[in-house]
Amino acid sequence: MQEIAAKFKEITPKERVKIPRQPMPQQHPDKRVKNFDEVPLGYTVEQAITEANRCIQCKKPSCIDGCPVHINIPEFIEFIAKGNFQRAIESMKKYNMLPAICGRVCPQEEQCEATCVLKHRSEPVAIGRLERFIADWERDHGKIALPSLAPPSGKKVAVVGSGPAGLTVATDLRRSGHEVTMFEAFHAPGGVLFYGIPGFRLPKRIVWAEVKILQKMGVELKLSHVVGKLGTVDSLLEEYGAVFIGTGAGLPYFMGIPGENLTGIYSANEFLTRNNLMRAFEFPTYDTPIVDVGRVAVIGGGNVTMDSARTALRLGAEKVYNIYRRSRVEMPARDEEIERAEEEGVIFKLLHNPVRYSGDENGRVKEMECIRMELGEPDESGRRRPVPIKGSEFTIDVDTVVVAIGNSPNPLIPRTTPDIKVGSHGNIEADTETGKTSKKGVFAAGDIVLGAATVILAMGHARNAASGINEYLQTGKW
Amino acid sequence: MPQNNEILENMRIAPEVNRYRIYAPDIANVRRAGQFVIIRIDDHGERIPLTIADADPDRGELILIVQEVGKTTAHLATLKAGDQLKDIIGPLGSPTHINNFGTVVIVGGGIGIAPCYPIAKAMKKAGNHIVTILGARTKDLLIMEDEMRKTSDEVNICTDDGSYGAKGLVTDLLKNYIEEQGNPDLCVAIGPVIMMKFVVETLRPYQIPVIVSLNPIMIDGTGMCGGCRVEVGGETKFVCVDGPEFDGYAVNFDLLMRRLTLYRKQEHEAYELFKRSHRCQIEAEL
Numbered sequence: 114m115q116e117i118a119a120k121f122k123e124i125t126p127k128e129r130v131k132i133p134r135q136p137m138p139q140q141h142p143d144k145r146v147k148n149f150d151e152v153p154l155g156y157t158v159e160q161a162i163t164e165a166n167r168c169i170q171c172k173k174p175s176c177i178d179g180c181p182v183h184i185n186i187p188e189f190i191e192f193i194a195k196g197n198f199q200r201a202i203e204s205m206k207k208y209n210m211l212p213a214i215c216g217r218v219c220p221q222e223e224q225c226e227a228t229c230v231l232k233h234r235s236e237p238v239a240i241g242r243l244e245r246f247i248a249d250w251e252r253d254h255g256k257i258a259l260p261s262l263a264p265p266s267g268k269k270v271a272v273v274g275s276g277p278a279g280l281t282v283a284t285d286l287r288r289s290g291h292e293v294t295m296f297e298a299f300h301a302p303g304g305v306l307f308y309g310i311p312g313f314r315l316p317k318r319i320v321w322a323e324v325k326i327l328q329k330m331g332v333e334l335k336l337s338h339v340v341g342k343l344g345t346v347d348s349l350l351e352e353y354g355a356v357f358i359g360t361g362a363g364l365p366y367f368m369g370i371p372g373e374n375l376t377g378i379y380s381a382n383e384f385l386t387r388n389n390l391m392r393a394f395e396f397p398t399y400d401t402p403i404v405d406v407g408r409v410a411v412i413g414g415g416n417v418t419m420d421s422a423r424t425a426l427r428l429g430a431e432k433v434y435n436i437y438r439r440s441r442v443e444m445p446a447r448d449e450e451i452e453r454a455e456e457e458g459v460i461f462k463l464l465h466n467p468v469r470y471s472g473d474e475n476g477r478v479k480e481m482e483c484i485r486m487e488l489g490e491p492d493e494s495g496r497r498r499p500v501p502i503k504g505s506e507f508t509i510d511v512d513t514v515v516v517a518i519g520n521s522p523n524p525l526i527p528r529t530t531p532d533i534k535v536g537s538h539g540n541i542e543a544d545t546e547t548g549k550t551s552k553k554g555v556f557a558a559g560d561i562v563l564g565a566a567t568v569i570l571a572m573g574h575a576r577n578a579a580s581g582i583n584e585y586l587q588t589g590k591w
Numbered sequence: 592m593p594q595n596n597e598i599l600e601n602m603r604i605a606p607e608v609n610r611y612r613i614y615a616p617d618i619a620n621v622r623r624a625g626q627f628v629i630i631r632i633d634d635h636g637e638r639i640p641l642t643i644a645d646a647d648p649d650r651g652e653l654i655l656i657v658q659e660v661g662k663t664t665a666h667l668a669t670l671k672a673g674d675q676l677k678d679i680i681g682p683l684g685s686p687t688h689i690n691n692f693g694t695v696v697i698v699g700g701g702i703g704i705a706p707c708y709p710i711a712k713a714m715k716k717a718g719n720h721i722v723t724i725l726g727a728r729t730k731d732l733l734i735m736e737d738e739m740r741k742t743s744d745e746v747n748i749c750t751d752d753g754s755y756g757a758k759g760l761v762t763d764l765l766k767n768y769i770e771e772q773g774n775p776d777l778c779v780a781i782g783p784v785i786m787m788k789f790v791v792e793t794l795r796p797y798q799i800p801v802i803v804s805l806n807p808i809m810i811d812g813t814g815m816c817g818g819c820r821v822e823v824g825g826e827t828k829f830v831c832v833d834g835p836e837f838d839g840y841a842v843n844f845d846l847l848m849r850r851l852t853l854y855r856k857q858e859h860e861a862y863e864l865f866k867r868s869h870r871c872q873i874e875a876e877l
């Protein structure tokens with residue numbers, strides 16, 4: 114790799130900006146819709162070094178402001194450019210413990226890459242892909258070193274939930290020398306990283322690898338342990354100096370339209386959990402079934418929607434429609450994922466909304482009625498409000514529907530912890546700078562606080578909460 | 592010392608029905624009547640919900656009573672003392688609302704008698720007069736008669752074929768009881784969906800409060816997936832967190848019945864596959 118890096122030694126700034134953004138090698142659409150393997154294959158060493166050399170090493174790097182955890186982006190990229198991958202990953206890990214994950218799932222086009230100066234001239238540096246590259250390099254070369262731990266503090270902390278928020282808090286607090294126990298309701302750790310985001314975007318072995326490190330560092334992981342049912346936050350406080358709550362999303366929203374409880378209509382959570390956590394796509398090798406999907410309609414416009422649509426294709430769907438009530442520009446899903454869904458054959462029905470479902474004699478959905486929409490005045494989210502066009506109803510034949518329009522925060526902890534303050538949507542109220550909730554000794558971050566957010570935001574706030582917890586454990590001050 | 596999740600005893604108590612004693616001290620310590628666990632046998636297993644039929648906190652034991660209806664329950668039946676379940680998650684669901692109501696009629700049908708037992712026990716302890724009505728298809732299939740007799744003040748039994756107790760349905764006995772003894776203060780009915788539906792219809796003219804326990808297909812059991820949704824009073828409810836017990840008059844039983852049939856084809860396939868491979872295994876051992 115030194116030879117490759119050397120090629121760029123003498124390069125002039127003019128030549129540098131002419132290097133094209135390196136494309137991501139990926140599985141061909143015809144092939145990948147038949148498997149659950151990861152779609153983007155990752156940069157080669159040559160591509161990574163070439164891409165890293167596109168970065169002009171700004172004096173005032175605007176990319177850093179775009180990253181919610183303020184990674185020193187030019188620093189780690191410069192090490193890659195020089196072929197010094199070890200230093201690159203060390204630099205990265207000062208800011209972000211889970212680069213293999215963020216490099217894959219961060220909406221970079223709205224964050225770090227949106228503020229890269231090269232965006233105005235040509236295309237931004239592929240920061241996310243480089244982040245992924247360096248993390249994969251470390252894992253594939255067996256170079257993952259355990260972070261050093263501070264001497265034992267004699268303090269104990271309970272972390273509830275093992276999603277990105279919980280993983281981050283557990284790592285930081287363990288490094289500070291505390292004894293950490295992480296409780297997870299499911300039989301596998303990782304939260305949405307495990308049960309929500311499909312393996313073709315985030316292979317499960319990557320999540321496992323991160324969890325293994327945590328365990329090697331000495332974090333105790335208690336799976337299949339539902340806090341609120343098996344003990345409460347209050348009972349944890351008797352044993353632990355502080356409790357962190359990162360319990361994420363809860364019950365899925367439905368639209369409340371006629372026929373929504375027909376069989377064959379899934380929430381995205383159920384549809385994805387059956388496949389990702391329970392591996393229904395390998396039925397009957399795995400015992401959990403999924404229906405023969407047939408013609409599928411997926412409702413919504415976010416990442417979850419794209420994940421569901423693309424999972425349906427891989428289950429052998431005849432057709433997959435994406436029904437979304439606004440237009441393409443308002444879709445919250447990542448551009449890359451929308452493009453991939455399109456390449457794989459998802460049929461987009463934008464500016465459409467379902468109004469009712471009807472079923473066959475067994476109660477299985479067979480038809481959905483949709484209405485066309487147009488965009489009106491902006492609503493409180495600043496996006497133009499979709500309004501139905503009267504008389505434009507029509508029907509589509511479907512065998513399966515996946516409703517992916519969001520979730521309410523997980524209700525278990527608020528319901529069993531009466532003195533914790535919750536907001537109007539059921540989210541736990543916590544200070545994003547310190548993670549403090551209304552209850553002494555109890556901290557929270559991630560989707561349980563923010564509603565549906567992103568992996569990196571959950572991690573960023575979790576990191577703040579870890580500092581908050583550290584301070585509280587030292588001073589006892591609330 | 593037994594391991595966590597270890598099966599201490601697996602005993603057949605009726606054709607296709609087994610009683611399991613399982614070591615799960617944390618859950619045994621806090622569980623209450625009306626709650627259930629979700630178990631997974633091994634890494635390839637499905638997560639299935641099962642009511643905690645009884646528990647002994649001193650010995651750290653749970654009792655589960657399970658009817659063999661498909662692959663997972665059949666697999667469970669083949670396990671022996673000393674085998675360990677991969678996961679037990681619980682106690683899930685809201686506990687039964689226990690109070691001194693006065694006279695409580697408990698109607699249990701088939702495997703539904705198992706979830707009735709902890710409720711009867713808790714209701715009895717709270718000072719209620721317990722009238723129990725048990726039904727089964729035939730004498731051999733009647734389970735837990737002795738236990739129910741111990742916690743009940745009166746027990747009435749019927750079988751479909753008349754092989755034990757009265758010949759007929761639990762609804763006949765229920766109606767007789769009300770005509771003769773007047774309205775009880777509360778009824779709890781647990782059994783096949785169709786039985787619960789008809790118990791509710793039997794009680795409707797008398798407007799006797801009735802609680803039923805619902806058994807939809809579940810995955811997480813913690814209020815995340817939305818798979819266990821049912822319609823109660825025209826609203827969508829989630830059985831694992833809002834239930835499993837609901838006001839019988841408000842439940843849309845027909846919808847629940849339809850939702851339970853969704854995976855018939857796959858369930859049949861998995862069951863047949865299991866039976867075939869299990870038979871091969873036994874033959875090989877012989």
Ligand SMILES: Cc1cc2nc3c(=O)[nH]c(=O)nc-3n(C[C@H](O)[C@H](O)[C@H](O)COP(=O)(O)OP(=O)(O)OC[C@H]3O[C@@H](n4cnc5c(N)ncnc54)[C@H](O)[C@@H]3O)c2cc1C
Binds near residue numbers: 296297298303360416
């Ligand atoms: C399908 C899907 C795709 C997504 N795609 C992206 C993407 O591409 N990029 C991106 O940035 N974000 C994406 N997101 C959003 C992102 O995954 C979440 O914002 C993030 O996972 C939130 O992390 P968290 O730690 O707060 O919660 P979660 O990841 O939800 O983890 C919470 C954990 O807590 C556990 N838990 C809950 N209650 C209890 C309890 N009482 N006791 C013990 N454990 C409990 C849960 O089982 C779960 O494991 C996606 C989300 C979904 C659902």
Ligand SMILES: Cc1cc2nc3c(=O)[nH]c(=O)nc-3n(C[C@H](O)[C@H](O)[C@H](O)COP(=O)(O)OP(=O)(O)OC[C@H]3O[C@@H](n4cnc5c(N)ncnc54)[C@H](O)[C@@H]3O)c2cc1C
Binds near residue numbers: 660705
């Ligand atoms: C809250 C609750 C408590 C229960 N308690 C008991 C109990 O104490 N004893 C007992 O024998 N059974 C109980 N059940 C039912 C038990 O969970 C199912 O019989 C079991 O899941 C069947 O699995 P299987 O693989 O053997 O059969 P399958 O082949 O999967 O299914 C056979 C039948 O069982 C039903 N079923 C399938 N999967 C589930 C599921 N995940 N949840 C519920 N029903 C399902 C289906 O309607 C199907 O017709 C309970 C169910 C619920 C929801």
Ligand code: SF4
Binds near residue numbers: 182183184186215220
């Ligand atoms: S963590 Fe996400 S936002 Fe930050 S640099 Fe990496 S990819 Fe960009």
Ligand code: SF4
Binds near residue numbers: 170
């Ligand atoms: S803004 Fe772009 S070019 Fe400048 S340092 Fe950051 S990544 Fe490099």
Ligand code: FES
Binds near residue numbers: 814829830831
């Ligand atoms: S089983 Fe998933 S929400 Fe109830």
